[in-house]
Amino acid sequence: MKKSDVGVVVFVYGICLFFYYYLQELPPEAQTYPLCLISGLFILNTLFVILNVIKLKKTGMENDLHSVFEGFLKSQFFTVLTACVIYIVGVYYIGFYITSIAYLIIIMSFLKVPLKSSVLTVLVLGLVIYFVFTMFLKVPLPMGVVFE
Numbered sequence: 397m398k399k400s401d402v403g404v405v406v407f408v409y410g411i412c413l414f415f416y417y418y419l420q421e422l423p424p425e426a427q428t429y430p431l432c433l434i435s436g437l438f439i440l441n442t443l444f445v446i447l448n449v450i451k452l453k454k455t456g457m458e459n460d461l462h463s464v465f466e467g468f469l470k471s472q473f474f475t476v477l478t479a480c481v482i483y484i485v486g487v488y489y490i491g492f493y494i495t496s497i498a499y500l501i502i503i504m505s506f507l508k509v510p511l512k513s514s515v516l517t518v519l520v521l522g523l524v525i526y527f528v529f530t531m532f533l534k535v536p537l538p539m540g541v542v543f544e
Contacts, residue, residue, distance in 0.1 A: 397448035398460045408441045429533060472507075479503055491540030497522060 412434050419430050479502060486495035497518055504514040529535045 397452040398458045400460050400464045401444075401448060405441060405445055408437065412438045412441070475506060476503065479506075487538050487540070489540050490542050492537040493522070493526075494540070496525070 415430065415434050419427055419434065422430070479499065483495055483499045486498070500518050500521065501514065504517065509517075525537075529537060
């Protein structure tokens with residue numbers, strides 16, 4: 397197990413607890429899907445801990461804190477962070493679908509993802525989101541104040 401893993405594991409458990417707490421405010425019929433996601437994240441995180449504890453007994457704690465941010469690109473990080481904030485604002489104003497497609501295209505071109513992979517990703521994610529949320533779960537996604 398690495399020292400950097402400890403912080404990530406605690407953070408993921410914190411996310412599970414945070415969302416589980418606020419999940420209780422939803423009506424019971426709306427809790428199923430989020431509860432499945434939270435449970436899946438909790439189970440995967442717990443499996444990760446178990447596997448790393450077994451590994452820890454064999455190899456000991458690895459101190460990787462000096463190399464965690466090796467190769468960190470500040471400009472790339474802050475550009476993506478800014479794009480995420482713009483994405484959230486965009487969902488409110490111009491809607492989920494348009495903003496999501498634009499966000500994916502912009503981020504993938506910024507990160508120099510090959511065009512074929514970018515197009516395939518946008519198409520597949522668009523279809524998956526549409527069929528899972530709109531058709532199957534019948535969850536209304538934000539249309540944006542501009543189009544309401």
